[in-house]
Amino acid sequence: MAKDKKVEQITDMETDFAQWYTDVCKKAELIDYSGVKGMFIYRPYGYAIWENIQRILDAMFKEKGHENLYMPMLIPESLLQKEKDHVEGFAPECAWVTVGGQDKLEERLCIRPTSETLFCEHFRYIIHSWRDLPKLYNQWCSVLRWEKTSRPFLRHREFLWQEGHTMHASQEEAMRETEQQLDVYADFCENYLAMPVVRGQKTDKEKFSGAERTYAIECMMHDRKALQAGTSHYFGDGFSRAFDIHYTDKNNQQSFPFQTSWGLSTRLIGGIIMTHGDNNGLVLPPRVAPTQLVVIPVAMHKEGVLDAARAVANRLKDAGIRVKIDESEQSPGWKFAEHEMKGVPLRLELGPKDIEQAQCVLVRRDSGEKRFVALDELETLVPQLLEAVQQGLFDKAKKNLTDNTFPAQSLEEAKRLQEENGGFIKTMWCGEEACELRMKEEAGMSSRCMPFAQEHLGEHCAICGKPAKKMIYWGVAY
RNA sequence: CCGGGUGUGGCGAAGUUUGGUAUCGCGCUUGAAUGGGGUUCAAGAGGCCGCUAGUUCGAAUCUAGUCACUCGGACCA
Numbered sequence: 391m392a393k394d395k396k397v398e399q400i401t402d403m404e405t406d407f408a409q410w411y412t413d414v415c416k417k418a419e420l421i422d423y424s425g426v427k428g429m430f431i432y433r434p435y436g437y438a439i440w441e442n443i444q445r446i447l448d449a450m451f452k453e454k455g456h457e458n459l460y461m462p463m464l465i466p467e468s469l470l471q472k473e474k475d476h477v478e479g480f481a482p483e484c485a486w487v488t489v490g491g492q493d494k495l496e497e498r499l500c501i502r503p504t505s506e507t508l509f510c511e512h513f514r515y516i517i518h519s520w521r522d523l524p525k526l527y528n529q530w531c532s533v534l535r536w537e538k539t540s541r542p543f544l545r546h547r548e549f550l551w552q553e554g555h556t557m558h559a560s561q562e563e564a565m566r567e568t569e570q571q572l573d574v575y576a577d578f579c580e581n582y583l584a585m586p587v588v589r590g591q592k593t594d595k596e597k598f599s600g601a602e603r604t605y606a607i608e609c610m611m612h613d614r615k616a617l618q619a620g621t622s623h624y625f626g627d628g629f630s631r632a633f634d635i636h637y638t639d640k641n642n643q644q645s646f647p648f649q650t651s652w653g654l655s656t657r658l659i660g661g662i663i664m665t666h667g668d669n670n671g672l673v674l675p676p677r678v679a680p681t682q683l684v685v686i687p688v689a690m691h692k693e694g695v696l697d698a699a700r701a702v703a704n705r706l707k708d709a710g711i712r713v714k715i716d717e718s719e720q721s722p723g724w725k726f727a728e729h730e731m732k733g734v735p736l737r738l739e740l741g742p743k744d745i746e747q748a749q750c751v752l753v754r755r756d757s758g759e760k761r762f763v764a765l766d767e768l769e770t771l772v773p774q775l776l777e778a779v780q781q782g783l784f785d786k787a788k789k790n791l792t793d794n795t796f797p798a799q800s801l802e803e804a805k806r807l808q809e810e811n812g813g814f815i816k817t818m819w820c821g822e823e824a825c826e827l828r829m830k831e832e833a834g835m836s837s838r839c840m841p842f843a844q845e846h847l848g849e850h851c852a853i854c855g856k857p858a859k860k861m862i863y864w865g866v867a868y
Numbered sequence: 869c870c871g872g873g874u875g876u877g878g879c880g881a882a883g884u885u886u887g888g889u890a891u892c893g894c895g896c897u898u899g900a901a902u903g904g905g906g907u908u909c910a911a912g913a914g915g916c917c918g919c920u921a922g923u924u925c926g927a928a929u930c931u932a933g934u935c936a937c938u939c940g941g942a943c944c945a
Contacts, residue, residue: 427936427937480945601945690903721905721906723903725905725906743904
């Protein structure tokens with residue numbers, strides 16, 4: 391009965407994955423709906439995850455020499471229109487400011503959907519000599535895209551992200567930057583979020599508006615659908631020319647610099663939920679969990695229990711663990727369920743019986759494994775357990791990815807595999823957009839990426855039979 | 869934007885077919901006992917039934933309009 395009651399708040403993922411996802415977002419207090427469609431409230435616990443992501447990534451960016459700055463949120467229409475492909479790609483989902491105070495504006499202002507154009511205008515003013523390069527910039531901000539449908543974390547009209555924008559003297563250097571930042575993203579996803587990725591290049595159809603090349607990391611969710619977790623773009627000198635950003639190079643020649651941009655958003659939190667979560671709720675990777683261990687005093691009004699629990703919490707805090715002690719007036723069982731729902735990686739139970747024996751109970755969120763531990767050992771054991779949870783989550787997600795990636799030799803086979811199992815289907819491909827459209831039309835899958843780790847699955851395109859150029863991954867995407 | 873569904877205390881629902889002045893569960897408040905998987909008992913507070921207009925002696929219930937949310941589809945660097 392008690393067991394049943396615990397799960398009644400969250401729909402089983404096997405019953406309805408979409409509903410399960412929404413339940414977790416709400417019940418774990420990550421997010422809430424606001425009065426405006428597609429605009430969400432990041433609640434403290436959800437925002438804390440983002441803060442951890444920011445803290446870690448920001449350090450990684452700076453390690454590679456990037457500097458943070460902040461650009462305005464409004465873009466004059468004329469500026470947005472300078473690069474043709476870019477404006478065509480974004481125009482359908484722009485929101486506009488047309489009135490200021492009482493007055494209609496002479497030129498309407500776009501609320502940034504991304505900031506390439508603003509950066510370009512700025513770069514034009516500050517890049518004049520080869521000595522001004524490279525410029526390695528990043529900003530943390532929110533952007534606005536007027537999506538028709540929205541889902542918590544996965545598709546907001548306003549969402550939080552970071553966008554890196556860099557300028558380089560040579561094509562090679564800019565390409566290296568594009569690849570390097572994709573690697574930073576992949577490293578972060580795998581080692582901090584425990585989400586294994588497939589790295590690769592996007593097809594022309596799927597690439598960023600105005601980019602020459604788009605690289606992406608693709609992750610597989612628990613329901614075997616794909617989530618694009620981060621992208622890194624190489625622009626060549628297209629925007630430089632469109633915005634007339636030029637400088638004098640070492641040979642006293644006028645040159646156009648080469649540009650990149652790369653971005654990653656709060657969508658990742660949706661990825662964490664759908665990669666690691668289970669029917670009891672959220673499961674957080676220890677490295678980004680706002681609380682890594684929760685201390686639950688049992689029979690806490692009995693003499694000495696609370697003091698002992700606080701002492702243990704403080705010791706672990708001193709050992710560098712993010713600890714929370716739950717002293718609220720709820721029954722222990724209620725607290726167990728609550729913190730499970732919120733995905734806290736480790737739970738420490740401490741009651742009168744334990745105190746007598748100088749021990750406590752440690753429970754892993756990922757496996758449910760429960761063990762008695764001597765209080766002396768906590769400082770050494772807790773970090774080890776957190777690492778074990780982190781690794782356990784990665785291994786499980788990795789298995790899901792490998793077990794659900796299949797080669798196919800024909801469109802029919804790809805379609806059948808998708809219908810029967812889902813997941814990623816890999817085929818050879820001729821490079822024609824027509825084949826991508828056909829795959830979408832007949833099998834419901836879009837191209838995910840052409841992985842850097844290419845495999846030779848055959849000579850011919852699985853869709854049209856013409857000579858193949860690349861091995862490509864297909865999937866149903868979020 | 870196209871189609872389906874739903875709007876009733878904070879949340880989830882019943883009541884709508886056949887009009888008669890709103891019911892239940894959870895949560896909340898107070899008190900007591902409990903405490904190792906959502907603890908129990910007692911006493912309370914809280915709603916002009918999404919909004920507007922109409923029909924009627926009388927509307928949560930019928931009619932028209934409107935708004936919001938939601939699920940599919942289309943769209944989505």
